[in-house]
Amino acid sequence: MKWMKVNMKPFMALFMAMNAALVLWSSSAVASLESPQQEVERITTDLLATFEKNIGNYKKQGDVGVDLFIAEVDRQLSPVVAFNSIAKGVMGKYSRRVSAEQLDQFTRVFKSSLINFYGKALLKLDDTQLTIESVKAVPESVLKDYEAGKARLIPVDMSVRTSTTSVALSYSMVYMDDRWKLRNIIVDGINIGIQFRNQFADAMNKHGDVQYVIDNWTKIMEGNAASEKKS
Template identity: 50%
Template sequence: MEARMKMVKSVQPFLIALACLMMAAVSYAAPVLQPPEEEVKKITTELLDTFNKNKEQYKKNPDGFFKEVDRLLSPVVAFDQVGRYVMGKYAHRNPDQVVKFESEFKDSLIRFYGKALLSLDDTSLIIDSVDKTSPELLKKYQEGKTSRIPVKMKIRTSNSTVEIFYSMVHVDGRWKLRNVTIEGINIAKQFQSQFADAVDRHKKVPYVVENWTAIMSSSTDKGSKK
């Protein structure tokens, strides 16, 4: 009996330590995610503040604004996921082309988003509202039952409000932008359509990937002349 008591006492610290490790492992495996709207609001607020302080300069020199959009959005955009979506069925044919397209595509996404903001109003732009993510939706995301979380935001101009939907994913330890819909215009879907049209015209996916910027520039020029 005495020997058994000694064995229990000697094993007890080990069992306690093991239990603590198991609890820590469970905690690590299922971290509690903060809702994505705070990240969206933070980035958008900084972006709009930058625009409002320099709007006259940016209207004359949009490239300056695009650089600020790039600086603020690049760390929080899942360009790899967006790029694969834009390439559609062609993304599965050559992984190297997907990687190359990500860098080519990044500039067009930044410019499209920047131009959309520049076209909203000549006066001050402010955030009117940001919808909160429900605990139920956040839980579904953590359980893998939904792949993205939408964040609805309204931006107020001098005479109207503009609806923007951000599609968010949690990767690399933070929330990142997967897509943007501005006043019903789905940016990723629009680019996907343009990529497919370009492949139909040029017949070669590598050509479209390598010349994406020039193709998009040509498309913009044609659209502006109509």
Template identity: 35%
Template sequence: MTILFFLLSGTALAEVVENNAEPVALGPHELVESVTGELLEAIGKHRESFEQDPEPFFEELGCLLGKVVDFRFIAYNVMGPYRAQATDEQLKRFADAFRRDLIETYGRGLVSYGDETIVVLPLADELGEKRKVTVAQEIHGVDGVFPLYYSMARNKSNEWKITNVVINGINLGKTFRNQFSQRAQKFGGDIDQVIDSWTTQVSTEA
């Protein structure tokens, strides 16, 4: 389903105040809404050349997603209890492998985007000083309406970041975490082998 590949729609764009050119960070709702158009532009630009040379699209997608998706936070949570025993080098290796995996997997799905209509729903309550919110998005297509829910949180720089997505009832954070746990059990808790298998999966699918 092409809707699956909109779970990472986001970019930390900033509005510029005309009077003093000071950047003003977008709120979570505006953030998701604004990047949808930019993401569709990137798809249109790379669609024809993607099969012959996908790397330019992956690079642009990585730049967009890297500014709004907290890949490191998500990757560390995917590691679950194994994170506590991982070294700093292993944490970095897995975060990098996880990021690359998502960009390539969803990038390949994005180029198949068709005539769906994407709607970002308004926040149910006032944002106020909340540190965590859920932004709802709907994908309207020929197969019906599919909901996406973005878990978003403010970081220390007061920027909103996507930390998880639930799509059509499927919690992707939990899904990835189960995958990591299953691989860790398969390899007897050897984190390096889990990371290597994640990297191998990326390279064989590329």
């Protein structure tokens, strides 16, 4: 399978910082939620400021700093990303062929490998100048469609600028556990959820054993990361 080449550097930084940002607290029902624009912008700005303030210290501490940083990333992402839903989507049709225990195992493996991969990648970035250019308000009609069950996800579109380029982002949000959580991300037109799903399907075509793919998912991810780096 020929993989699409994607400039992952801005995505790596934005994925980790922005994922944790896109959580909208609400004590009322989904129907009463207004556009998430201001809340997304406020929390994102705070998180980007925290990242820029601490990234230097993490880099100076070597392996200890890496572990501390990944632990911080885990702390931020765990409550705000729908890892179980994402993992099921990544497995695609194979999620219907596995046991509940296998699905739980893959969710844990997927979450751990993703946080480690992107946490380490983020630490390697020299470009920490990330600013929000724009955040589009979610139309009331979209929220009403979601409330009525006519839509599975709510898109939150924004543009973020690094020191060298502008990146268009679209976050797919789902309301679960009494809060909005991140379900997927599209970066400059590249659907990251589909990329991971294709990766899982490719591994299944190659190995033909879902338990093997689950057990070795971290190595599979690292292998594709290495291929991306060499290409």
